[in-house]
Amino acid sequence: MKPLSGRQLRQALRQVDRPPEVRDADTFWEEFQARVALTSQQAPGQCARVVTHSAWWHVAWACVPVVALALVLSGLRQPDLPALAAAPLPASTVLSEVEQVDVFSDYSSVMIVEDEANGGTLIWVASMDAGPMP
Amino acid sequence: MKTRHALVLALLCCLWAPLAAQDGAVLSARLVTAGSGNAREDPRLGDVLPLLKSTLRFSSFQLEGEATLSLRENAVASLAKDYRVTLTEVTGPSALVHVSRREEKMLQTRLTLKPERPVIVGGFDEAGGSKAIIILKLR
Numbered sequence: 036m037k038p039l040s041g042r043q044l045r046q047a048l049r050q051v052d053r054p055p056e057v058r059d060a061d062t063f064w065e066e067f068q069a070r071v072a073l074t075s076q077q078a079p080g081q082c083a084r085v086v087t088h089s090a091w092w093h094v095a096w097a098c099v100p101v102v103a104l105a106l107v108l109s110g111l112r113q114p115d116l117p118a119l120a121a122a123p124l125p126a127s128t129v130l131s132e133v134e135q136v137d138v139f140s141d142y143s144s145v146m147i148v149e150d151e152a153n154g155g156t157l158i159w160v161a162s163m164d165a166g167p168m169p
Numbered sequence: 170m171k172t173r174h175a176l177v178l179a180l181l182c183c184l185w186a187p188l189a190a191q192d193g194a195v196l197s198a199r200l201v202t203a204g205s206g207n208a209r210e211d212p213r214l215g216d217v218l219p220l221l222k223s224t225l226r227f228s229s230f231q232l233e234g235e236a237t238l239s240l241r242e243n244a245v246a247s248l249a250k251d252y253r254v255t256l257t258e259v260t261g262p263s264a265l266v267h268v269s270r271r272e273e274k275m276l277q278t279r280l281t282l283k284p285e286r287p288v289i290v291g292g293f294d295e296a297g298g299s300k301a302i303i304i305l306k307l308r
Binding site: 089091092094095098129130131132133134135136137138139140148150152153154155156157158159160161162 | 172176178217219220223224225263265273274275276277278279280281282283285286287288289290291292293294307
């Protein structure tokens with residue numbers, strides 16, 4: 036087989052692969068700028084930082100509502116009973132109750148006085164030489 | 170390191186939360202000397218003064234000492250003049266309250282305490298005809 040010359044080889048290659056169409060520079064840059072305007076790019080410093088947390092971090096934050104609930108429960112007081120217009124509540128349900136009294140010194144009498152108006156109870160042990168009494 | 174800190178924080182919060190939700194009742198005990206001398210009203214007794222005046226005929230009320238104790242078994246409060254208040258058989262707001270002086274039992278009473286509803290225990294003899302009273306108040 037007779038080898039091809041350089042000129043014959045170049046002609047054969049052109050027939051196989053046609054060279055790209057050459058465009059002028061202005062057309063090229065116009066198309067380039069149009070493609071740039073379509074694609075938004077941020078400066079490296081403005082890129083959003085992707086934060087990932089471990090599972091334990093989520094567990095820690097899950098305890099926040101538990102703590103908040105505990106704070107609410109500890110701050111709640113026993114709700115007051117609504118006032119009854121018809122009759123007042125019995126004293127035993129309002130005042131502290133005295134269930135038992137034992138005295139270990141000499142005394143003449145023991146009195147238990149419930150003062151509803153002032154919300155208190157008195158346990159008075161009168162000694163043998165009693166002073167001012169209620 | 171951050172993960173370890175978060176884990177410790179989470180465990181502490183989970184342990185503390187149920188404890189915080191419990192009732193933190195505190196009992197205050199005040200030793201007061203009631204006398205018939207010159208009228209003196211200790212401003213620190215302002216919350217119970219109407220009760221003292223309505224139930225006792227003393228003209229003078231002087232706060233000698235105050236202590237607080239938790240509503241739990243064997244809680245002890247030491248007051249002035251060697252008075253001591255001890256709690257036993259505590260069940261919720263109910264307790265057996267022991268009043269002693271210089272290791273000598275003077276009185277014991279079983280109380281079911283209501284918040285802000287004081288109980289006055291007295292009158293133990295003092296010098297000069299005055300009486301010692303102990304005011305117990307659940308806060």
